[in-house]
Amino acid sequence: MDRAPGLSVRVKLTLSYAGFLMLAGVLLLAAMWIFVLRHLPAYTSVPGGVLVRSFLLRDFASAAGAVLLFLLVFGLVGGWVLAGRMLAPLNRITHATRTAASGSLSHRVRLPGRQDEFRELADAFDTMLAQLEAHVAEQQRFAANASHELRTPLAVSKSLLDVARADPSRAGDELVHRLHAVNTRAIDLTEALLLLSRAGRRSFTREHVDLSLAAEEAAETLLPLAEKHGVTVDTSGDIAPTLGSPALLLQLATNLLHNAIVHNLPEGGTVWIHTGAGPGTVVLTVENTGEQVSPQLVPTLTEPFRRGTERVHTDQAGVGLGLTIVKTITQAHDGTLTLAPRSAGGMRITVELPAASPHTGR
Structure with missing residues (x-):
């Protein structure tokens, strides 16, 4: 100016x-x-x-x-x-x-002396710089990872087409099938990135949403996947009214349930979905059986394109943005996301959002 x-x-x-x-x-x-x-x-x-x-x-x-x-x-x-x-x-x-x-962004004021208005301003400015530096670093990592993930299916498609062009006698059905799988993965990744961007910008209209209904709908949608993996889904809880985007909150519940089903025991696993309401908050909790998860791994699970390596089934690896999207949607709804390993194996993931009156919609 x-x-x-x-x-x-x-x-x-x-x-x-x-x-x-x-x-x-x-x-x-x-x-x-x-x-x-x-x-x-x-x-x-x-x-x-x-x-x-x-x-x-x-x-x-x-x-x-x-x-x-x-x-x-x-x-x-x-x-x-x-x-x-x-x-x-x-x-x-x-x-x-x-x-x-x-x-x-690495520079800090670090103003010495006793607390006063200037020191308070300097400390607040240092805190803002630290958060901004961390956010920029996270965005840079995300951009680099997203570029790598998007480049992979394109490179595979190019390789398949080069092979087909070099060997015209090669079976076309196999090529079409592999190209379809690669293209599907690229589309899924693009849609996940768009959803992540939309949730991060908070470009949605807040409506009255019952988390318990979103959890039930997610369970019904993913029931075939659970049966395929031999996982039992147990849904329970009370009405959990909140304000937000119905589509995004349904996506949040779906991602949590999908993650709990895929990262479970090879057979005979269980997923528990529970909703509840407390003073001023509503809670959605998803627990699953599975292998032991080290506490050091838990903080990294919400980072983009971190799939937990050995815990991922190759046929349902996804695009590595499931919990990242859950975290972004939770933050966009002014909520908190908590991940904790279960002592018996598996994870307990809790989403806590501000409550809304089920009658007034406020």
Whole structure:
């Protein structure tokens, strides 16, 4: 933004200090005039002679002018020094802001001293820079991973087409089948990226949603997949009203259930889906049996394209964005996502969202 040039804050503070000091001096001299000198008699006997009031007032005026001049100079010099000391922390914050604006997010103010308004501002600015740096790093990793994931099916398709062109006698049905599988994966990945972008922008209308109904619909949709994997799905709980996007919250429940089914025991596994409502919140909990998950692995499961390596079945690996989408949808609905390994194996994932009145929709 272009602004007209003006006085600096330091100059303004200096003038304010000097002006206040001058005003205090004028008031003090006026008080002396009103309450002391004004009531002196015209002639006053003092040891060694007679004191004439007119001469005293003339000397007082001369001395008062000198005092005011001294106060003006002292106020300007002292105000300039004091303003510089007071604004030194602000200069450090300004320097850090310009450094961040140039692209260096690793710089921090780290203002020393006891807590005050400037230190509070500096600490808040450092916190913002740390969060922004982490967010930018995450976005860079995501962009790199997404580019790699999108390039893979395209490279495979190109290889298949090159082979088919080099060997015209090769069976066409097999080529079509493999190209269809690769193309399906590319479409799934693209749709997942678009859904992730939509949820992150919060570009949706908030409506009244019952999480228990979303969980039941997700269970019915994925029942064939559960039967294929030999997994039993147990759905229970109470009404869990919240405000949000019905489509996104259904996608959240579907992703959680899909993840719980796929990453389960080879056979005889179980998934428990439970919904509930508390004071001001609603909760969706999905638990599953499965292999032991190390606590060190849990924080990485919501990162893009992290599939838990050995826990993934090759035929249902997905695109590596299932829990990332769940996390983004949860944050877009002002909720919290908690992942914890079960002592008996498997995971417990809890989504907590703000509650809404089931009658008023607020």
